[in-house]
Amino acid sequence: MATTTFSHTRYVISQNLITFGAFGLFLILVLFAIFGTAIAPYDPLASNSAIALQAPSVAHWFGTDQLGRDVLSRVMVATQLDLGIAVLAVALSFLVGSALGTCAGYFGGWPDRIISRCIDTLMAFPLFVLAMGLVAALGNTVTNIIYATAIINLPLYTRVIRSEILIRREAGFVEAARLTGNGDWRIMARHLFPNVLPVMMVHISLNMGWAILNAAGLSFIGLGVQPPTAEWGIMVAEGATYIVSGEWWMALFPGAVLMVAVFCFNLLGDGLRDLIDPRMRT
Amino acid sequence: MAKQSTAQIIGKRLLGAIPSVIGVIVVTFLLTRALPGDPAAFFAGPAATAEAIAEVRVTLGLDQPLLAQFFIYIGELVRGDLGVSLTTGQTVVYDLTTRLPASLELTLAGLVFAIALALPLGILAATRPNSWVDHGVRLLATAGVSLPTFFTGLFLVYVLYYKLGIAPAPLGRLDLLHSAPPQITGLYLIDSLLAGDLELFGVAAAQLFLPTVTLGLFALAPLARVTRASMLGMLSSDFIRTARASGFPPRQVLFGYAFRNAMLPVITTLGVVFSFLLGANILVEKVFAWPGIGSYAVEALVASDYAPIQGFILTMALLYVVLNLLIDLLYVVIDPRAGVQG
Numbered sequence: 001m002a003t004t005t006f007s008h009t010r011y012v013i014s015q016n017l018i019t020f021g022a023f024g025l026f027l028i029l030v031l032f033a034i035f036g037t038a039i040a041p042y043d044p045l046a047s048n049s050a051i052a053l054q055a056p057s058v059a060h061w062f063g064t065d066q067l068g069r070d071v072l073s074r075v076m077v078a079t080q081l082d083l084g085i086a087v088l089a090v091a092l093s094f095l096v097g098s099a100l101g102t103c104a105g106y107f108g109g110w111p112d113r114i115i116s117r118c119i120d121t122l123m124a125f126p127l128f129v130l131a132m133g134l135v136a137a138l139g140n141t142v143t144n145i146i147y148a149t150a151i152i153n154l155p156l157y158t159r160v161i162r163s164e165i166l167i168r169r170e171a172g173f174v175e176a177a178r179l180t181g182n183g184d185w186r187i188m189a190r191h192l193f194p195n196v197l198p199v200m201m202v203h204i205s206l207n208m209g210w211a212i213l214n215a216a217g218l219s220f221i222g223l224g225v226q227p228p229t230a231e232w233g234i235m236v237a238e239g240a241t242y243i244v245s246g247e248w249w250m251a252l253f254p255g256a257v258l259m260v261a262v263f264c265f266n267l268l269g270d271g272l273r274d275l276i277d278p279r280m281r282t
Numbered sequence: 283m284a285k286q287s288t289a290q291i292i293g294k295r296l297l298g299a300i301p302s303v304i305g306v307i308v309v310t311f312l313l314t315r316a317l318p319g320d321p322a323a324f325f326a327g328p329a330a331t332a333e334a335i336a337e338v339r340v341t342l343g344l345d346q347p348l349l350a351q352f353f354i355y356i357g358e359l360v361r362g363d364l365g366v367s368l369t370t371g372q373t374v375v376y377d378l379t380t381r382l383p384a385s386l387e388l389t390l391a392g393l394v395f396a397i398a399l400a401l402p403l404g405i406l407a408a409t410r411p412n413s414w415v416d417h418g419v420r421l422l423a424t425a426g427v428s429l430p431t432f433f434t435g436l437f438l439v440y441v442l443y444y445k446l447g448i449a450p451a452p453l454g455r456l457d458l459l460h461s462a463p464p465q466i467t468g469l470y471l472i473d474s475l476l477a478g479d480l481e482l483f484g485v486a487a488a489q490l491f492l493p494t495v496t497l498g499l500f501a502l503a504p505l506a507r508v509t510r511a512s513m514l515g516m517l518s519s520d521f522i523r524t525a526r527a528s529g530f531p532p533r534q535v536l537f538g539y540a541f542r543n544a545m546l547p548v549i550t551t552l553g554v555v556f557s558f559l560l561g562a563n564i565l566v567e568k569v570f571a572w573p574g575i576g577s578y579a580v581e582a583l584v585a586s587d588y589a590p591i592q593g594f595i596l597t598m599a600l601l602y603v604v605l606n607l608l609i610d611l612l613y614v615v616i617d618p619r620a621g622v623q624g
Contacts, residue, residue: 121305124606125599128561133595136583137313213430217565220432221580236433240569243440244452252440255433263428270424 019271025264032079042070044077044230053242056249063249065238067228074230075254081231082261085142085224086211089149090204096150097157098200102188104158105165112162119155127152131214135223145224149211160203164196198276205269209262216258232258291614299607306599311355314592315348364596365589369582374593378575382597383468384455385574388566389559390469391490392497396555400502401548404509405541408517419506426503431562435496435569442492450488452570460485493570500562501555508551512544542616549613556605560598 013020037044042060047067056063062071104115122130134148168174169192177191216233218224225231227238232254239251330338339345346354358364364374407419435452442449450457455470463473463482470486516522517540525535564576571577575594582590 117301117305120302121309124302124306124603125309125595126557126560126602128557128564129595129598129602132564132579132583133310133313133591136588136591209428213428216430217432217561220430220565221568222584233430233432236430236436240432240436243436244444246444248440248444251433251436255430255436258430259428259433262430263425266424266428 016271016275018267019275022264022267022271025260026268029079029083029261029264032076033083034080036076036079040070040073040076042073044069044074045228053247055247062253063247065235065250066242071235071250071253074235075232075257078230078232078235078254079257079261081142081225081229082212082216082233082258085146085149085215086208089146089211089215090153090208092146092150093153094157094200094204097154098161098193100154101158101161102165102193105162106169106184106188106192115158116162119158122151123155128214128217131218132221132223135218140223140226142224145215145218148218149214152214153207153211156203156207157200161196161200164199165192168192168195202269202273202276205265205272207269209265209269212258212262212265288614292611295607295610295614298610299603302603302606303600306596306603307356307359308352310592310596310599311352313595314355314588315351359596364593367582367590368587369585369590374590377578377590378593378597381573381575381578384572385563385567385576387455387469387471387490388493388497388572388574389563391471391494392501392559392563392566393555395494395498396501396505399498400505401509403502404506405513405536407506407510408513409536411514416510419510423503423507423510426499426506429500430565431496431500432565432569434499435493435566438492438496439569449492450485452492454571454573455489456482456485457489493566493572496569497559497562497566501559504551504555504558505548508548509544512547513540516540516544546613546617549609549616552609553606556602556609560602 032039047069048064049068051060051064052066052068054060054064054068060070060072062075065071065074100115100119104112125133131148131152134151135144138144138147165188173195174187174191177187182191215224216231216236219231219233220237222237225234227234235254236251236258239247239249239254243251344351362375364378366373367377370377403419403422407416410416439449439452443451456462460482463470463477463479466473466476471483471490474480474482474486522535522540525539526532530539563574564580566572567574567576568580575597579591579594582588582594
């Protein structure tokens with residue numbers, strides 16, 4: 001019994017090497033997010049003008065920035081903030097989107113019409129522009145970056161959940177639940193919604209990458225996170241001034257880590273999709 | 283159901299865009315009123331006295347109820363009054379119209395670049411499933427959406443400008459030695475050709491090259507992915523098998539039959555691609571000091587100058603509605619069935 005489980009696991013892993021690689025990378029990112037501050041070799045905010053703008057060396061693997069801060073330490077510490085913003089934003093828009101989408105799909109009629117109309121209005125904006133406008137209007141804080149990222153992701157969750165619920169609304173297990181005396185809300189929460197969750201995991205993973213990019217983009221143009229806080233987008237923005245004079249390490253390392261993080265979530269999402277529903281593969 | 287003429291369908295689609303426009307205006311209005319602090323104080327500027335702020339409040343109609351304010355806002359929009367930018371001292375409408383062509387040129391160039399690469403790559407991958415081309419395209423598509431545009435841009439600048447010296451400095455649409463061609467379309471590439479100035483065309487194209495590649499790489503990924511999937515679906519369908527069995531030459535089967543049908547999902551994806559492009563445009567403009575409306579809005583954000591930001595968001599949203607409408611119409615023109623079902 002144990003050997004068959006083992007060989008089956010080995011088979012699944014060998015068929016999805018890239019996905020498991022991405023999962024490993026994901027665990028590393030999570031480790032950095034939790035312990036980044038503790039294991040960073042230097043204080044991410046300690047400036048020292050004597051060692052400003054040094055190229056990568058044994059002492060400073062990623063070099064130092066214009067204030068002599070260690071780039072490696074800043075990149076490590078920033079993991080928590082960047083992932084934190086994305087996780088909170090995605091969680092928020094998943095929760096709200098699930099509630100809205102489930103109601104719209106299950107009840108149909110006027111709740112569906114109102115919800116769909118609101119979502120269409122959000123979709124009428126280019127999403128990054130809407131996020132920019134929201135942060136400008138709500139105020140330039142990290143909390144509002146989270147809200148803005150959550151709002152621009154809301155259409156995705158609402159629409160996907162609505163259509164998934166719509167497919168299952170008349171399914172046998174729903175009828176059975178209704179016949180045994182379950183109320184509407186109970187059917188939605190206990191029977192329909194759990195049924196949609198596996199599909200949603202794929203979207204959440206793909207969406208995480210997009211949320212990280214979006215938040216980093218906003219801080220790159222000067223919204224949300226303010227200096228001297230360590231954050232990937234703002235570090236690239238600070239490094240941008242120096243790249244034309246050859247100091248490439250300040251922008252390259254945070255940018256590369258940002259890219260790897262997003263890539264990891266996208267690969268993970270693709271892999272999950274292949275595992276959960278091979279027909280969705282494109 | 284009676285079959286509708288193309289004109290009727292197009293009319294219907296045009297009407298269908300009206301709710302979007304209304305939605306956009308309402309949301310932009312609400313964003314205006316949700317501004318932090320007192321909008322009147324912002325519009326009056328940092329040096330304004332209490333009387334000046336009160337005066338601005340009355341001029342802006344901020345002392346009136348929300349619904350009345352909404353109608354005042356509509357009135358201003360109809361008159362084309364979006365306020366005055368504190369940083370440039372010009373009206374927002376003037377700033378936006380002078381800077382819009384730069385953004386359009388960049389967005390269109392990026393789109394053309396993305397389509398020119400994505401379609402062949404997608405078709406190549408679909409005709410050779412599970413080959414190295416296919417895996418390469420899949421990797422490129424996943425990597426493409428993972429690229430932070432601002433980072434790709436900086437990386438290209440470092441390699442091609444600083445290291446190799448091939449590309450010009452990332453400082454706007456033209457170098458210091460040249461001045462803009464006489465304005466006809468506002469797109470330097472076209473205007474310089476119309477003026478018959480090939481040297482200027484070369485300079486403008488060189489400046490445009492890196493931002494275009496940066497923007498195009500980002501938009502390429504979803505297009506290549508959809509092209510591949512859609513072509514794969516078409517190539518395994520019955521009518522392609524019939525066409526092949528009837529002995530049509532492979533080229534005709536591929537392009538005449540499969541490609542034309544496979545284009546429909548690709549056109550639908552263009553809506554999402556434009557959303558990407560318009561957003562990424564802002565970042566690319568900042569990296570390359572491109573004098574478009576994106577960098578204008580970013581400068582205004584830094585200076586807490588809110589009138590330009592509102593104008594910018596409204597412009598972008600209306601532009602996006604128009605683009606979506608065009609995509610819709612293109613779809614109707616290409617696919618005669620679209621109107622019958624809709």
